[in-house]
Amino acid sequence: MQATVAILILVGFESVTAMGGEAKNPKRNVPIAVITSLLVQGAFCYLFEYFAANYFLNSGYTMQNASGSAAPIGDMMVVVGNAILGPGNGRIFMLAEAFTVFLAIIGTTLSCINTGARVTYAMGKDQELPDSMGMLHSRNLTPHRAIWTLAAISAIIGCISVSNVFGDAAALQDSVVKAIPQGFWSSFGYLSHDRMAALPNSLLTMTLASNFGTFLLYALSCIICIVAYHKHPLFKPVRHLIIPIFGLLANVVCMAFYLIGPFMGYGTKMEPLFAMGIALVWGIYGAIYFLRSNKVSGRTTIVQAHQRPAGVAG
DSSP: OHHHHHGGGTTTGGGGGGGGGGSSSHHHHHHHHHHHHHIIIIIIIIHHHHHHHHHHOOSSSOHHHHHTOSOHHHHHHHHHHHHHHOTTOHHHHHHHHHHHHHHHHHHHHHHHHHHHHHHHHHHHHTTSSOGGGGOOOTTTOSOHHHHHHHHHHHHHHHHHHTTTTTOGGGOOOHHHHHHSOOSSTTSSSOOOHHHHHTSOOHHHHHHHHHHHHHHHHHHHHHHHHHHHTTTOTTOOHIIIIIHHHHHHHHHHHHHHHHHHHHHHTOSOSHHHHHHHHHHHHHHHHHHHHHHHHHHHHTOOSSOOOOOOOTTOOO
């Protein structure tokens, strides 16, 4: 379960390729950007965060304290702030850290929309989506309709994701809920312990649903790499066969865990199944839209391999 969530740390490195049409010397710079993103995200940020968070737990702040807190990361920042800046300054340090997280979320959202808008624009140009998605702004030459559409969808998904962040196993004890400062922001999203425990964790559900599509995308990319370089003059066994096979297997295992994990008692049960249901409904809708649009436009759904006449060299 942790692997299916932790993939979020690495998601986005492939988004660099969407900007290839606007990059200088893309054949050189795009591969460098992809590898650099992987190294920075995986080898540095994740390892530092992993060890820092685990080594922070001690006799003064145990795992039980963290599990019983509504904001364990905030508690950690308060402790660190008091130790570094002096007693009483931990809250200031925590608020400063929260503000940087707020800025990071905005930057990540803009980056995702920037990439998604260009992919959506390309699909609109290819008539895989409505023609309006393939239009550019008359003055700014930006895919403005795709940007606004994705912004609206992102806002809706964001609201759904935070609707019940303490659901299922993350349900807070009633004493913790009562200890939360009463106000406008705490007037919704908090139910009794039993009611929250009976509902799926909305944030985890949407995370798993999003990541399922990511695993599927990465798996298909590995398959395409194998097929595209089969009998290609530049084919290299390690780069174009062995590595893609390992990548394909890793993504298939993560996707299989969505179904196997709940029945084997690993992690939570509701969220993976709900996530698979969301992905299934979205996939069925996409398939129906694809088939109907091809039928209306008269395009071929399955492209047949071109047969060369006998005696003609390839």
